[in-house]
Amino acid sequence: MQEASIIARAGKKQAVTVATNMAGRGVDIILGGVKPSPNSDEKEYQAQREQWQKEHDEVMQLGGLYVIGTERHESRRIDNQLRGRSGRQGDPGETRFFVSLQDDLMRIFGGEQISNLMTFFNLPEDQPLSHSMVSRAIEQAQVKVEGFNFDIRKHLVNFDDVLNKQREIVYALRKKMLFAIDDPDTFQKAIGEMFDDEIDVVLNTHGIAEEEMDETIMTRIVDELKTLVPIPQDEVTRLIQERNLIETKTYVLSVFQKEFKTRETNFGPDMWREIVKSIFLSTIDKYWTDHLTAIEDLREGINLRGYAQLDPLVEYKNEAYSLFEKTMADIPYEATRKILRVESVQSQDLAKRMVFSSASALNAFDAGSQKGEVKKPTHTHTSVTSEKKPGRNEPCWCGSGKKYKKCHWPD
Numbered sequence: 238m239q240e241a242s243i244i245a246r247a248g249k250k251q252a253v254t255v256a257t258n259m260a261g262r263g264v265d266i267i268l269g270g271v272k273p274s275p276n277s278d279e280k281e282y283q284a285q286r287e288q289w290q291k292e293h294d295e296v297m298q299l300g301g302l303y304v305i306g307t308e309r310h311e312s313r314r315i316d317n318q319l320r321g322r323s324g325r326q327g328d329p330g331e332t333r334f335f336v337s338l339q340d341d342l343m344r345i346f347g348g349e350q351i352s353n354l355m356t357f358f359n360l361p362e363d364q365p366l367s368h369s370m371v372s373r374a375i376e377q378a379q380v381k382v383e384g385f386n387f388d389i390r391k392h393l394v395n396f397d398d399v400l401n402k403q404r405e406i407v408y409a410l411r412k413k414m415l416f417a418i419d420d421p422d423t424f425q426k427a428i429g430e431m432f433d434d435e436i437d438v439v440l441n442t443h444g445i446a447e448e449e450m451d452e453t454i455m456t457r458i459v460d461e462l463k464t465l466v467p468i469p470q471d472e473v474t475r476l477i478q479e480r481n482l483i484e485t486k487t488y489v490l491s492v493f494q495k496e497f498k499t500r501e502t503n504f505g506p507d508m509w510r511e512i513v514k515s516i517f518l519s520t521i522d523k524y525w526t527d528h529l530t531a532i533e534d535l536r537e538g539i540n541l542r543g544y545a546q547l548d549p550l551v552e553y554k555n556e557a558y559s560l561f562e563k564t565m566a567d568i569p570y571e572a573t574r575k576i577l578r579v580e581s582v583q584s585q586d587l588a589k590r591m592v593f594s595s596a597s598a599l600n601a602f603d604a605g606s607q608k609g610e611v612k613k614p615t616h617t618h619t620s621v622t623s624e625k626k627p628g629r630n631e632p633c634w635c636g637s638g639k640k641y642k643k644c645h646w647p648d
Contacts (some may be wrong), residue, residue, distance in 0.1 A: 240256075241263075241264045243256075244256060244264045245264050245265070245266065245267070245271050246270055246271060247266050247302070248266045248267050248268045248269060248270055248296065249269065249270040249292065249296075250269070250292055250295055250296050250299070252270075254574070258473040265325065266302060266322060266325065267293075268293050268296040268297055268301055268302065268328050269290070269292040269293030269294075269295070270289060270292060270293075272284035272286075272289060273286055273289055283546060287371055297328065299330060300329055300330070300331060301323060301324065301328050301329035301331070302322060302323040302324075302325075302329035302331075303323065303331050303332075303333075304319055304320065304322045304323045304328040304330070304331070304333075305331065305332075305334075305335070306319055306331055306332070306333070306334035306335065307334075307335055308334070308336060308337070308340050308342075309334055309336050309340070309342055309375050309379070310379075311342060311379060311382040311383070311386070312382070312383055312386075313376070313380075313383070314377065316334070316379075319332065320332045330410065335365075336371075336375060338352050340397055342375065342379070342382070343375070345489050346374075346377070346378030346381060347379075348624065366554050371577075381620070387633065392550070395550055396527055396536065396550065396553060399553065399554055399557050400529075400532060400557070403528075403557070403561045406561075406565070407521065407525050407564075407565075410521060410523075410568070411521050413427065414427070414514060414517045414518060414521070415514070415518065417514075418640075421506065421510070424510055424513075425497070427492070428491075428497070428513060429493075430496055430577070431468070431569045431572070431573055432465070432490065432493050432573055433486075433490065434569065435569060435570065435573045436462070436464055436465065436466075436486055436489050436490065438570075439458060439461045439462055439465065440458070440482060440485060440486060455474065455477055455478070458477055459473055459477065462489055465489075465493075465573060465574055465577075466489050466492050466493045466496065466576050466577060467492070467496060467577060468488075468489055468492045472488065473485065473488065473489065476488060478605070493577070496577050497576075497577070500577070504579075512579055513576055515573045515581075516572055516575050516576055520568055520571050520572040520575070521568055521572075524564050524567050524568050524571070525564070527564070528560060528564040530556060531560050532560065535553065535556050535557065535560070536553070539552060539553045541554070556561070
């Protein structure tokens with residue numbers, strides 16, 4: 238605000254105002270100073286108006302506003318904005334720019350040639366050059382810089398378009414999960430489709446329909462299906478041994494629907510939908526944040542591909558697409574393996590707590606369970622409690638007999 242007030246007074250007689258090249262934009266410099274504003278005292282206003290008119294006429298007779306530029310900007314648009322400070326609204330004015338041969342614009346674009354010319358003609362160092370040839374040389378240099386900057390901006394836009402399209406896809410998925418909760422049928426259908434896709438991935442990845450399938454592959458398929466849906470091992474093993482892809486998928490989906498309904502009944506429809514929505518939204522946010530970090534790292538070094546005679550933009554698009562494909566596969570993988578891990582656990586004090594595990598630790602947990610071991614996942618649990626947590630040295634609420642700090646104390 239102070240800057241604008243100072244610039245507005247630059248038109249007063251004998252006023253010298255020093256400012257940056259962009260200072261006071263949007264503020265009119267009126268010759269003679271700021272016009273007086275009408276007030277309640279009409280006589281005082283008329284006196285101020287007459288005094289301002291007198292000063293305005295004096296500045297007009299002296300030639301108006303004189304703008305001095307200490308350098309030429311890389312963009313002609315900025316120079317023209319400074320020139321426009323004089324001669325506004327039909328007022329007289331003049332503009333003059335001074336350029337040093339050591340300025341970046343002259344040093345990079347032809348300043349050395351002009352310096353050699355001055356040396357050849359033995360011109361004094363303090364003698365200014367005001368030939369039109371110099372002005373044309375500066376304008377040509379500005380045109381080159383503007384073209385170079387335009388190419389840079391266009392290049393950045395091409396890079397940003399890639400991430401913008403990915404952002405639209407992720408936000409559409411997030412919006413779908415955010416508002417699907419309003420319609421129970423749409424909500425359950427959306428979750429069911431994700432589980433359907435994940436089951437297909439597990440069965441097709443390991444080739445259940447192939448004729449040759451050893452015991453190791455069969456065990457791996459069963460283990461992965463169990464991380465997705467808590468299915469009886471004997472039944473699903475029998476179906477896999479029969480190489481019956483359709484019946485296996487139908488059976489796993491039926492178990493999923495049954496387990497989904499059970500948890501919906503235990504938690505209540507509204508609470509269960511909120512839990513599932515929270516799981517999906519937090520998973521989307523986590524993987525999208527990680528993806529943005531990976532894209533930023535990719536952008537930092539992608540231009541080095543040019544040294545290998547490769548187009549950095551094409552390489553960036555290919556790499557970004559691969560990263561995005563992995564992100565869009567990881568989101569449903571992680572979220573679907575969390576949903577049916579949500580359980581209502583009764584503690585010693587009968588307080589209900591909701592605990593679910595991250596998908597990254599499920600395989601290790603299930604493998605330990607099969608061997609009769611109980612392995613504590615290495616990830617952080619997400620816990621919701623209805624009352625005050627126990628102290629660090631008090632017995633843990635889970636009933637393990639250990640102190641709280643040695644059992645479920647937060648990492």
